[in-house]
Amino acid sequence: MRHYEIILMIHPDQSEQVPAMLERYKGMVTTGGGKVHRVEDWGRRQMTYLINKLAKAHYLCLNIEADRAVMEELEHAFKFSDAVLRHLTVVKKKAETGPSAMMKAVEREEARKVQQTAEAQA
Numbered sequence: 001m002r003h004y005e006i007i008l009m010i011h012p013d014q015s016e017q018v019p020a021m022l023e024r025y026k027g028m029v030t031t032g033g034g035k036v037h038r039v040e041d042w043g044r045r046q047m048t049y050l051i052n053k054l055a056k057a058h059y060l061c062l063n064i065e066a067d068r069a070v071m072e073e074l075e076h077a078f079k080f081s082d083a084v085l086r087h088l089t090v091v092k093k094k095a096e097t098g099p100s101a102m103m104k105a106v107e108r109e110e111a112r113k114v115q116q117t118a119e120a121q122a
Contacts, residue, residue, distance in 0.1 A: 001034060001067050003092040006074070009051070010058040012044055014083035018058055021083065025062065029071055034066030039096045040103045051085050061103070063096050 010018055018041065026036050042059035047100040051057070066074075071089065099107070 001065050003037075003063070003065050003095050004064040004071065005090045005092050005096065006060075006064065007088045007090075008060040008062070008084055009047070009086040010060065011083045011085055012054060012056045012058055013109055015044060015058045017083065018060065021081075022062075022073065025074060025077070028077065029064050029066050029070055032066060032068050032073065034062050034064055034069035036062065036086070037094075037097050038063035038100075040100060042102055042106050054085070059102075060101060062093070065095060 010021070014021075018045060022039060022041075026039070029036055038061070040061040044056050044058050047055060074109055075087070075089065078084045
C-alpha cells in the first residue's frame, strides 16, 4: 500500500455536509483495508482565482494509506460529486501524522482572532 495526501476544495454552500463527506471517504478507505493517518479541516478560504464564479472554497486535507483500487474508487467519487470543486492527490514516501504548515497557519489565525476579541472586550 502507498501513502497519499489528498487536498479537496468543497463548494462553500456545502460546508454543512463536510463532516458527512469526510466520514464517507474515510469509510471507503477503511473498508478497502487502508488507514487514515491525518484529517485536517482548513475551513473556508479565499481562492487565488475564481472557479465556477466562486471566490471561496472549503478546504480539506487527508493523509491516507491505501491500495490502487481504493484510490480509483475515491477519485471516482470526487469526480462525480457536485460538491467537490477540485481535488489533488499526491503520492508520499511515508505517513505524515503531524500538523501541516497550512494547519499551523490556520491555528495561528484562530489564536490571533481570539486575542483580538479578548482585547476588544477589555
